[in-house]
Amino acid sequence: MSIRALIRVGFLSLFVFAACIRPAARKAASPSPPDPGTLPEAWLAGVSCETEPVIQVHAYNEDLYVLRQSKCSHFEAPFLYLLFGEEKALLLDTGSLGEPPVAATVERIREKRARKKGKDPAHLVVAHSHSHFDHIQCDRQFEGLPNTTVVGHRVEDVARFFGIEEWPEGIVAFDLGGRVLDVIPTPGHHPAHIAIYDRRTQVLLTGDTLYPGFLFVFSPNHWDDFRRSTRRMVDFVAGHPVSRILGCHIEMSRTPGKSYPYGTRVHPEERSLELGVEHLLELQDALLAMGEEAAIEAHDDFVIYPAWRAERFQRPPRDAR
Numbered sequence: 001m002s003i004r005a006l007i008r009v010g011f012l013s014l015f016v017f018a019a020c021i022r023p024a025a026r027k028a029a030s031p032s033p034p035d036p037g038t039l040p041e042a043w044l045a046g047v048s049c050e051t052e053p054v055i056q057v058h059a060y061n062e063d064l065y066v067l068r069q070s071k072c073s074h075f076e077a078p079f080l081y082l083l084f085g086e087e088k089a090l091l092l093d094t095g096s097l098g099e100p101p102v103a104a105t106v107e108r109i110r111e112k113r114a115r116k117k118g119k120d121p122a123h124l125v126v127a128h129s130h131s132h133f134d135h136i137q138c139d140r141q142f143e144g145l146p147n148t149t150v151v152g153h154r155v156e157d158v159a160r161f162f163g164i165e166e167w168p169e170g171i172v173a174f175d176l177g178g179r180v181l182d183v184i185p186t187p188g189h190h191p192a193h194i195a196i197y198d199r200r201t202q203v204l205l206t207g208d209t210l211y212p213g214f215l216f217v218f219s220p221n222h223w224d225d226f227r228r229s230t231r232r233m234v235d236f237v238a239g240h241p242v243s244r245i246l247g248c249h250i251e252m253s254r255t256p257g258k259s260y261p262y263g264t265r266v267h268p269e270e271r272s273l274e275l276g277v278e279h280l281l282e283l284q285d286a287l288l289a290m291g292e293e294a295a296i297e298a299h300d301d302f303v304i305y306p307a308w309r310a311e312r313f314q315r316p317p318r319d320a321r
Contacts, residue, residue: 034202034243037061039274043250045267046071054100057109062116063179064201065109066246066273073098075265076134078248079273081205082106083198084113085176089122092196092205093248094142096134103141122177127151127161129207129248130190155192159185162194168229171236184236188217188226195233202243206233210283211247212271214262214305223294223306227287234284237277245275256300275301 037060044052049072056068063084071077074096081092089110095102106124114121126142128135131153142150151161164170168185175181182197189208196205208216209229217226252259252271260267279301286297286304294306 031202031241034241035061035063035200037064037201037203039066039244039272041272043068043270043273044070045250045270046075046077046265047268054098055095055102055105057105060201060203062113064198064203067102067105069095069098069100069102071265071267073100074134075263076249078134079246081196081246082109083176083179083181084122085179087122087177089124090174090176090181090196091124091126093128093135093207094126094138096137100138101141102138103145121147124148125151127158127194128153128192129195129205130193132190132208135207135248153192155187158192158194168225168232171232182236182240184233186229186233188222188229189215191222191225193229197236197240197242199240202241204233204237204242204245206245206247206275206280208248209233210245210275210280210302211249211251212273212275212301213247213249213251213259214303215283217294217306218308220294220306220308223292230280230284230287233280237280242277245277245280246273247275251303252301257298259298259303271301 039060040058044056052070052072054070054073056070058066060066065082067080067082069077076096078093078096080095080102083090091106110121110124124147126139126148128151136153139150142148151157155167159167162172162174162183164172164183164185168187171182171184173180174183180199182199184195184197186193186195186209193207193209195207195209217223250267250270250273253269254271282299286299294309296306296309297304
């Protein structure tokens with residue numbers, strides 16, 4: 001066989017080998033499916049305060065719990081998230097006024113899970129999507145508790161604890177022990193705002209930056225921060241599969257484009273909590289179209305709300321901004 005023929009055979013063999021391994025390589029590169037989880041069809045929404053619990057607890061799965069403070073105790077009715085790893089647990093936010101028994105509820109969940117696992121309760125880290133009053137009010141319930149760390153509220157506190165050296169551009173991993181979370185700085189709604197991505201369930205927790213309700217930006221000085229943070233999340237999800245986006249409130253009704261007036265204490269026809277990547281992209285497109293000319297703009301599932309554009313708006317208490 002001539003040298004030319006040998007070369008031709010060699011190239012043909014290489015092509016066949018590459019064709020055989022290419023599907024396997026594609027399969028290996030595909031992301032793992034998320035740990036499954038469920039959300040309730042509807043949340044308790046202040047319709048029956050005589051019977052509704054102060055905190056509604058829902059197990060998304062055995063390692064992720066969603067807690068909602070009752071609207072009967074405070075109209076903000078924030079959602080709190082409790083995630084478990086093998087070594088640590090993370091509680092994101094502690095609730096609003098009304099003194100719901102958040103610490104006692106979390107402790108019951110920790111102890112029950114520990115008994116099931118046959119091990120000591122995981123060390124609890126109490127962090128915050130941001131430090132407006134309706135997300136930090138029950139911090140005092142955790143102060144001084146054993147096996148518990150409460151993260152501070154300032155940008156420097158958050159950056160130092162999670163090891164974010166370049167705020168707000170730096171995105172860091174936080175390991176709970178066999179469960180890695182990505183911490184994404186998202187200032188705009190609040191200077192120390194963060195989003196959390198759970199690699200295990202592929203759930204993105206967006207706090208008050210994106211949820212089915214009023215996406216408040218309280219100062220024109222923070223508008224560009226809000227836009228850049230939205231872009232940062234869009235860039236992040238381009239490389240990370242997202243099963244659900246979950247924020248901290250519901251203020252939209254089941255009717256597309258219809259929101260409950262801010263401060264409403266009863267939501268009889270409340271929209272579901274869950275959003276998707278399509279909503280994040282919709283927000284990004286709207287902000288790009290607005291540019292620097294911020295405007296109040298209602299969408300089917302959220303309302304972009306630069307508060308200084310409103311004729312009347314009651315701001316949060318001074319110590320909460």
